[in-house]
Amino acid sequence: MQPAVEFRNISKAFGPVQANVDVSFTIAKGSIHGVIGENGAGKSTLMSILYGYYRASGGHILIDGQQRDIRSSHEAIALGIGMVHQHFMLVENFTVLDNVMLGTEGGFRLGAKRAAVEARLREICQRYALEIDPLAVVSDLSVGAQQRVEILKQIYRSANILILDEPTAVLTAQETASLFEILRTFKAQGKTIILITHKLGEIMEITDQVTVMRGGRVAGATATAASSKEALAGMMVGRPIESELARAPFAPGAPVLEVRGLQLDDKDKVRRLAEIDLTIHAGEIVALAGVSGNGQSELLEILSGMRLPSSGTVALNGVALPFARRRDADGLPAQFRELGIGHVPEDRLRDGVIKDFSVMQNSVFGYQDKVANRWGLFDFKRIAQRCGALIKNFDVRPADPDMRIGLLSGGNQQKVVIGREVMAKPALLLVGQPTRGVDIGTIESIHKELLKLRDAGVAILLVSVELEEVRALADRIVVMSGGRITGGLKIEEFDTTRIGLLMGGMHKK
Amino acid sequence: APIAAPKLGIIYDAGGKFDKSFNQSAFEGAERFKKETGIKFIEAQASSDTQAEQVLRGLARKKLDLIVGVGFSQTQAIQKVAAEFPKVRFVLIDSIAKGGNVNSIMFREEEGSYLVGVAAAMASKSKKIGFIGGMDIPLIRAFSCGYVQGAKSVHPKIETFQNMVGTTPAAWNDPAKGGQLARSQFERGVDVVFAVAGGSGMGTLQTAKEKGKLGIGVDSNQNYLHPGTMLTSMVKQVGNAVYDSFSQVKAGTWQPGVAYRGLKEGGVDWVVDKDNRALVSPAMEKAVNAAKAAIISGKTKVVDYRVAGKCPV
Amino acid sequence: MKTTELPRWASAFVLPVLNLLSALLVAALVIHLLGEDPLESLKILVDSAIINPEGLSYTLFYASTFIFTGLSVSIAMKAGLFNIGSEGQMYLGGLGLTIALLTLDSRLPALLLIPIAMVSSAAFGALWAFLPGYLQARRGSHVVVTTIMFNFIAASLMNFIIVKYLIPAGEQNPASRVFSSAAEMPRLNAWLPALGDTPLNISFLIAIAALAVYGVMVGRSAWGYKLRATGLNHNAAHYAGVSISRMIIVVMLISGALAGLAAVNSVMGSTHYLSLNFPAGAGFVGIAIALMGRQHPVGIFLSAVLFGALIQGGFDLSLEKPNIPQETFIFIQGLIILFCGAMENLYAPAVLKTLNLRKG
């Protein structure tokens, strides 16, 4: 049968970086085709070329057997190609309806068309069980719902070839399951799907074929059924991945963090956190599990000094944290860091790095006052040494301290952030979604670092929506729902169903 | 001693030599001199106070015989440069600078304004007259103060409306605002308006024409701008002052000091010409000329706002 | 391998020179249309602004003011704040030094008087920038809009103060009295008579020092790092422990103080009295300088000198060529800002191609 897409010798360079080198493979019509590879392997670039966002510096693309020169997303859309990007491409202050209509308005006047499209969207939502109000404003929607809007857009445009770039990175297990349900329906309708993901379980679950990329090239291709997670991982990273990481026996020390009766009301007097009590000991990793948006982020923000609680106390090593009697949290994170609280933020691009600073400049971000002499001037030699060590210890690639960090792949950015926080030797480390969008090789090394830290006696609070990750790292699991702690369990008691119930807010009496 | 071919210079202020009023009048005086004697003069313009000094020094260094600075903004600069170049003669118009080689020429704007105030009061049917100034500075207040004194001498109960276009030099260049202010005054019943606002005044006089009200021009004779609605103009003979200064140098009769040019000296006046003949009634002409005679003879004293910084009316 | 990015020397020198040439080319066209010879005009311009020592000294005199306003705009810009209010801040700075001088200039020697006046001008400039800074930090009101408003307010306020309180009795010019000679900034021609009789004074040296301090503070200190982080990403800066609102207020105070100091050169270095509207647009030129100089000390210096040269050279040129009014140089300033500041990469592709061709 005619393949839906064929890449022939695609190459693409960004300055000195070769993102794609001589990439050739085909995607069969009506199949779900997985594309995997380490961070920076060139997956997104390749898909962006297919979608007309970038122009390849060499090679051709064939769609349904015809060679096509796709110069813009407009042309890609005309060819029936749809793409759900790694970062959502939604206009946040538009309604769902307007987002869907954008680009396919069908006439200069929107008026009458709006009603027709709205009806059509309601119908689609019902058929695919999408649960979206077409008149809702996107910024009011949860991440999962925004993802569904992207899918809705593609269904509305009846894309025949659908590219999904890491669609599940921000989804909960349930949301992922329902996404896959839709993908299966698509497949049944004869649509072609290209799925990029770092989660090999998903590849095994849903794809028919897999292409593995490494360093911009195709490193291997196989039918999914003929392969295994381990084999794929090996192909991706070029070495076997340990499934169970070594860790010292659980031997918690003195309590490091003690949270008592913490509450948070937001601007509109809505209670975001209620009666939070939490203790973390030295040498212990406590994982905060829960569907995102249930107060974990707020708790992390309070503990790192980025936000003030409405009431309650927090003590670090027995000393109350200095947020009483403050009007705002301005400058507070610096004090917290001084006290020994490290923080890997959930959204690294928003909070954790300055995109326009170099890797070296970012390697002291938050610790800038520590690397200055008594005149407040930087000691550049010391900073360079520190950064060199970070790049080496955490295997940041490319190992160029002067590169703008925005040009690094997400995984490598994350390594810089984690390396920076680890090297500051905190007493308490707050870690938010440390491996979101990160490839399995890097996940392994990040996990190893966190465990090493735990073994060295650091108290760690981990916020993660990945139960796999929670299971791999935690000594204790605390589940949050609706701004409350709904339960806790030891790692030995790990039980997906029970955690699921707690996440849903079911208290076990 | 007479100088056969004196080297002459003139420096305009920020308005430039084509401002249709003050600078232009100076320019025309210099041109008249050139035409009559064939003696050329050097021109320059100073857009800021720092530059005024630079220009003056630049010209003084060329060993000119006389430099005329037009406008009060050159006061301090002339004072300073005159001290540096004792051999060069300086004339400052509209302000007083100290120095043994400086002649400061002041105009009695209040006297001329008094006359047009008399005319305005007599021409006004509503007994409401207006004044529109450019920038709110003492010189402009002196105009308005004389104008009101003149008007009140005719009708003590006459209502006067006064507006300034602005507070920055941009106020001289905002005809839209000048027109807007006039319109607003007309809506409040004003039917004669005196515009002392440089380029902004163009807007005022234009609006007067549109609304069929009377306008009074300033500095140069502006009657020709809108014949039929220009009641008169209060001229300030800056050109004569320049012409006279040039001639004095040539004749060797030039003297430093302070010279006041009022009605008596022919420094200020009102104008009746073909453009406004029809608007000036014999009674009005008689009254104005009587006022003029009274001021010249000293019978009427017009208060100068600048002396005490306030206006008696 | 083909280069895809320009080497540093090319982007730092070749491109700006090409851009400058383009601006001058357009200017030459206009001068030609006005009926004058562009080359001859350029020669007069360069002669009187750069080659003639006295002209050069005037150029540097104007540049001294521009360095301060350029720094004022630059430092705010580094923090992500677009301070359009340097003009008003400089105006108020003039009031600050005038108040100090009017009360003290007959009592104190220059050695005390000048520093006090400078502090006072900086303080008044800072004060005028404080409120926009405060409103941005605490209330989120756009500093762009508030500073535009504050410029208008400053113009009215200064007019009121000068006309009502500062004009000496019997004077015409709306300006303060002339200060005593103790208040005059020492002129550089006292040491270098070749500079001729120009107002170039130690403000120029102070400006150079300010550039150096700015360079070190912004580029090499922890504070400057926090400043730049704030400018690039508020969220991240907050994460890094920067007190954003304090940073914004402090930066606006510094920015205002620098603008206030620009008044020292104009007033105490040249006119020796406070006159209406003495900044004459120097604050706005500061915006152009900050943008063209990319907020880098060397860039600020070079653009300040360029603009100083245009004012000085343009002035002399208009004296010699009555067909070319001084306003022509306002137009040329605009062209230079357009080509060097906004279209900085116009020739980058062509230069890149040439470089790659040469490499074969």
Added chain:
Amino acid sequence: MDDIQLSSIVVSTIRNAPVLMFAAMAGLFAERSGVVDIGLEGKILASAFASAAVAFVTQNPWYGVAAGMAVSAALALLQGFVSITQKGNQLVGGIAINIAMSGLTFVLAQFFFQQGGRTPDLGEARLFDIVLPGTAALEGVPFLGWFYGHVIGGHSILVYLAFLLVPIVHWTLYHSRFGLRLRACGENPHAADAAGVSVEATRYIAMLVAGVLCSFSGAYLAIVQSGFFLRDMSAGAGYLALTALVFGNWRPIYTVLGCIMFGFFGAVQIQIEGVDLPLVGRIPGSLIQMVPYVVTVIVLAGFMAKSVAPKALGRPFVKSR
């Protein structure tokens, strides 16, 4: 106090506002598409000059309006070239245009007309006020006569255009395909691009629209309000329009309200100058002139603290991370 006449204030406000309204609506299009338009001032000035010069030479105001339109649109496209194609700094581009036009209009006016950077009076070549039929008949009727003759009628056609544009702009922005794309490009150009919308084309069209709208502002100044061109006659109107835009949160109706507010303050200021007010007495003119600016600051600081600019405003659209 009786010197202050409400009727006169109302009429003045209507006449003051259009200069700002045209410019602010121009800015609205540019900025909603993501291009900062600090160059309004320069475009107003250029179109004022072009309109006055051409209207004078041809003695036809409509040729003047057309010329202003062409010049202002050309400048807007130049600004577009700088901001969109060259991806340069938009603020620099705008300020450069302002400065260049301040100089060039003077030089050209001086070159052509030799009147110190001024054009000659337009005389008959101005746009005159429209007198509605029946005005004279109603003149004597209290209120109605005034309202019909001076509030509804008695303005130049450009005044009507300014007010007519408000609903049109609102409709275009919120109910047309162009408006949807425009807003998307200003908020998230990457999303617009991914949806198949050409960000560059949308922004260029927006600039063109902005150029044309802005030209009316200049034409209004020159051939309606003043009857000639004078150097720097825009006197900050472009900046004030930009302020109104921020004030109105980049929404047409609120922005226009902002413009009307500035027009209103201008009108009030004329009225209270030199008048003895209760309590405060006579306020000096220079202090009265501060009032609109002070009020703007207070309003922005007080209940409009959070104005939300289009998210991508000022940022060139570059396809990269």
